Amino acid sequence: MNVLLTGGSGFIGRNIMAALSAAGHQVRPVSRRSGIDFSRLLTPAHWLPHLEGIDAVINCVGIIGEHGAQRFEPLHTLAPTALFRACAEAGIRRVVQISALGADATAFSAYHLSKRAADDFLRGLDLDWFVLRPSLIYGRGGKSADLFMRLAAWPLIPVIGDGQQELQPVHIGDVVATVMGSLTSPAARQTLDIVGPETVTFAEWLQRMRQAQGLGRAPVLPIPFPLAMALTRIGRHFSPMLQPENLRMLQTGYWADVRPLAQFLGRLPRAAEPGLFFSDVLSMGSPS
Ligand SMILES: NC(=O)c1ccc[n+]([C@@H]2O[C@H](COP(=O)([O-])OP(=O)(O)OC[C@H]3O[C@@H](n4cnc5c(N)ncnc54)[C@H](OP(=O)(O)O)[C@@H]3O)[C@@H](O)[C@H]2O)c1
Numbered sequence: 001m002n003v004l005l006t007g008g009s010g011f012i013g014r015n016i017m018a019a020l021s022a023a024g025h026q027v028r029p030v031s032r033r034s035g036i037d038f039s040r041l042l043t044p045a046h047w048l049p050h051l052e053g054i055d056a057v058i059n060c061v062g063i064i065g066e067h068g069a070q071r072f073e074p075l076h077t078l079a080p081t082a083l084f085r086a087c088a089e090a091g092i093r094r095v096v097q098i099s100a101l102g103a104d105a106t107a108f109s110a111y112h113l114s115k116r117a118a119d120d121f122l123r124g125l126d127l128d129w130f131v132l133r134p135s136l137i138y139g140r141g142g143k144s145a146d147l148f149m150r151l152a153a154w155p156l157i158p159v160i161g162d163g164q165q166e167l168q169p170v171h172i173g174d175v176v177a178t179v180m181g182s183l184t185s186p187a188a189r190q191t192l193d194i195v196g197p198e199t200v201t202f203a204e205w206l207q208r209m210r211q212a213q214g215l216g217r218a219p220v221l222p223i224p225f226p227l228a229m230a231l232t233r234i235g236r237h238f239s240p241m242l243q244p245e246n247l248r249m250l251q252t253g254y255w256a257d258v259r260p261l262a263q264f265l266g267r268l269p270r271a272a273e274p275g276l277f278f279s280d281v282l283s284m285g286s287p288s
Helices: 011-022 044-051 072-090 110-123 143-152 172-184 202-212 225-235 244-252 259-265 274-278
Strands: 002-006 026-030 056-059 094-098 128-134 157-160 190-194 220-223
Touching: 002 011, 011 026, 011 172, 044 072, 056 072, 056 172, 072 094, 072 110, 094 110, 094 172, 110 128, 110 244, 128 172, 143 157, 143 202, 157 202, 157 244, 172 190, 172 259, 190 259, 202 274, 220 225, 225 244
Parallel strands: 002 026, 002 056, 056 094, 094 128, 128 190, 157 220
Antiparallel strands: none
């Protein structure tokens, strides 16, 4: 297959790229690294030249916080909807959209709402679409995974409030396996939550990350939510990840029923063993 892969230079994208290449597909990457800025491709006419000879499209462009010219609406909603409409015009039926867990009726953040708008648009088209909503993804080289890994190594683990927010982290290999399945599955027109097999608290997740680094358990340092919010108002100037809204999303916690994913993959997603924290599709050699 000839696959247009947007966001191919990112954490999820480069792992998908590795799996696609290993499976013998030809990949046309789209991101600023390949000279294409999503915020300039806001109509189907902008996209059509990029779709010549393409059989399937996978969209994994995204940002976790707005900064500079990087804005949610063009990157998460306007460019993807223009791309999806162009796919319909060009007769490209297979479209896989990487959304995010929580981009549903409960969404409150600009991040989730802008993702959901593109998801809804795609679901309304007569295409063989998949909307995939990953939970927090771990594995080698993920930006949030790396940040949490660094926090976990501190002698006192900082957590928000009591640190009991619930998460259902999933390994990058399972995300890629789901994307690869979505490319060929006859059961298209599905929204799938990509979650791990287990729900853990944020505090426990950081303890596991410590363990993966060969460190013993550490005491937690509870940071009251209002103080954490105040700190992100300073922190956001240094990292787009440290946005007050991201803290609110973390505080909310996200989890979902793992059974539809297990049925789709024909197995449960992987349990978080220490070695997996430092592995990805490139190091594992296979997404399945
Ligand atoms: N990682 C997670 O835990 C997780 C969980 C759930 C959902 N997601 C979603 O999955 C998507 C990808 O996540 P990720 O972890 O792979 O993020 P990432 O490593 O930050 O990658 C983001 C990708 O988007 C591209 N991009 C950003 N701005 C662009 C622009 N203006 N024009 C064209 N391309 C642009 C980047 O390429 P260039 O820099 O080369 O432009 C990069 O390839 C995001 O939508 C994210 O919200 C991630």
